[in-house]
Amino acid sequence: MALTVVQQKVRGFICINAHPAGCARTVERQIDSVQAARPDGVAGPKNALIIGSSTGYGLASRIALAWGFGANTLGVFFEKEPAGKRTGTAGFYHTAALHERARRDGLFAAGINGDAFSDEIKREAVETIRKSMGPIDTVIYSLASPRRVNPRSGETLQSALKPIGQQFSGRTINLANGEVTTMSVEPADDDEIRQTIGVMGGEDWRWWIEMLLEEGLLADGARTLAYSYIGPEVTWPIYRDGTIGAAKKDLAATADALHQLLADKVGGGAWVSVNKAVVTQASAAIPVVPLYVSLLFKVMKAKGLHEGCIEQLQRLCFDHLRDGVSPQVDADRLIRLDDLEMRDDVQRETIAPWLDVTTENLSQISDFDGFRRDFNQLFGFEVEGVDYAEPVETEASL
Numbered sequence: 404m405a406l407t408v409v410q411q412k413v414r415g416f417i418c419i420n421a422h423p424a425g426c427a428r429t430v431e432r433q434i435d436s437v438q439a440a441r442p443d444g445v446a447g448p449k450n451a452l453i454i455g456s457s458t459g460y461g462l463a464s465r466i467a468l469a470w471g472f473g474a475n476t477l478g479v480f481f482e483k484e485p486a487g488k489r490t491g492t493a494g495f496y497h498t499a500a501l502h503e504r505a506r507r508d509g510l511f512a513a514g515i516n517g518d519a520f521s522d523e524i525k526r527e528a529v530e531t532i533r534k535s536m537g538p539i540d541t542v543i544y545s546l547a548s549p550r551r552v553n554p555r556s557g558e559t560l561q562s563a564l565k566p567i568g569q570q571f572s573g574r575t576i577n578l579a580n581g582e583v584t585t586m587s588v589e590p591a592d593d594d595e596i597r598q599t600i601g602v603m604g605g606e607d608w609r610w611w612i613e614m615l616l617e618e619g620l621l622a623d624g625a626r627t628l629a630y631s632y633i634g635p636e637v638t639w640p641i642y643r644d645g646t647i648g649a650a651k652k653d654l655a656a657t658a659d660a661l662h663q664l665l666a667d668k669v670g671g672g673a674w675v676s677v678n679k680a681v682v683t684q685a686s687a688a689i690p691v692v693p694l695y696v697s698l699l700f701k702v703m704k705a706k707g708l709h710e711g712c713i714e715q716l717q718r719l720c721f722d723h724l725r726d727g728v729s730p731q732v733d734a735d736r737l738i739r740l741d742d743l744e745m746r747d748d749v750q751r752e753t754i755a756p757w758l759d760v761t762t763e764n765l766s767q768i769s770d771f772d773g774f775r776r777d778f779n780q781l782f783g784f785e786v787e788g789v790d791y792a793e794p795v796e797t798e799a800s801l
């Protein structure tokens with residue numbers, strides 16, 4: 404028992420603690436959203452593995468599959484447990500709350516807390532699936548990580564957020580003080596590109612799928628999906644045409660190879676879903692994104708088009724993954740959940756004020772307040788219905 408009042412502690416662009424009740428409320432809200440959106444009589448995946456399941460798009464995937472279709476879920480994530488006076492990480496509390504609610508609702512939900520890139524955690528997942536779940540029909544790959552230890556070479560790879568070929572200079576918001584500034588990033592060298600592809604590209608996804616195939620743990624027709632982003636041209640030098648974009652191209656090429664492999668072996672397939680820009684721990688760290696997202700949210704909210712992770716994943720599940728449909732794709736075989744973000748009118752109105760934004764007018768011109776609220780909510784703060792003056796239990800178990 405460790406009842407305490409938890410006050411938010413922020414360093415730079417990350418928050419170093421989390422509020423258990425706020426995180427639990429966030430999970431409940433996502434479950435409510437899926438239940439309200441679920442079409443009558445819909446059926447879909449029964450046995451899902453979600454790699455990167457504790458925050459952002461992976462958490463929303465798990466909730467949409469479990470409460471949208473009643474799927475059994477195994478989540479893999481890398482989170483810190485609470486220890487003494489230190490709270491656990493947000494993903495830890497999300498998962499504890501999700502498991503607790505699943506138990507109450509009679510849904511099977513198991514979790515593995517450890518490094519998904521390692522052989523050891525992959526083996527642990529195999530054991531759990533064999534013992535408690537049976538063949539998996541849906542594998543969601545939603546990792547976002549700054550580094551990866553390649554278990555076969557032993558090399559520690561670091562991802563970089565850099566342009567390729569030329570320096571990038573662009574406007575951004577300094578999240579530590581809310582100032583609109585211009586920042587410059589030097590181009591990546593070849594080794595930084597290689598390492599970023601090693602962390603955020605498709606190799607580890609492929610190894611997961613190959614292992615599940617070898618172990619006979621993929622069901623007939625099994626599907627796997629990973630997530631990507633394209634976004635507007637103002638972000639391309641640092642995103643799509645930069646190191647992370649090179650990794651995402653590798654992810655898309657991996658999807659094509661896995662698509663063939665799964666078609667041959669189990670009559671299944673692999674896809675990349677291009678999701679819209681949302682506020683997550685991973686995206687807040689990308690230069691330019693906070694400014695772009697703040698402008699985008701203002702426009703999408705005014706047009707009634709705003710979506711967060713769970714609204715995106717509801718669409719993915721109910722439109723593309725339910726029984727009897729195949730994922731709908733564009734000419735590059737990509738699922739486009741970013742269709743509303745990329746609509747001409749939305750893009751035009753988002754980018755028009757780009758050069759007019761200053762520190763002083765940021766809150767009027769953009770939805771920076773919404774960005775900041777979403778950011779705080781990632782860690783369980785500023786969540787409606789939570790009394791932050793009340794002491795809370797910071798210990799939790801999975």
Ligand code: NAD
Binds near residue numbers: 455456481545
């Ligand atoms: P996130 O930071 O919210 O979630 C990352 C997840 O990965 C967490 O569950 C974390 O525990 C897990 N993780 C990280 N390293 C791990 C490791 N070594 N072992 C096990 N688990 C580990 O990130 P996100 O923004 O939801 O990103 C997920 C995917 O969605 C990424 O591929 C990202 O590029 C993509 N995407 C994000 C956005 C966006 O705007 N955030 C938009 C489109 C696509």
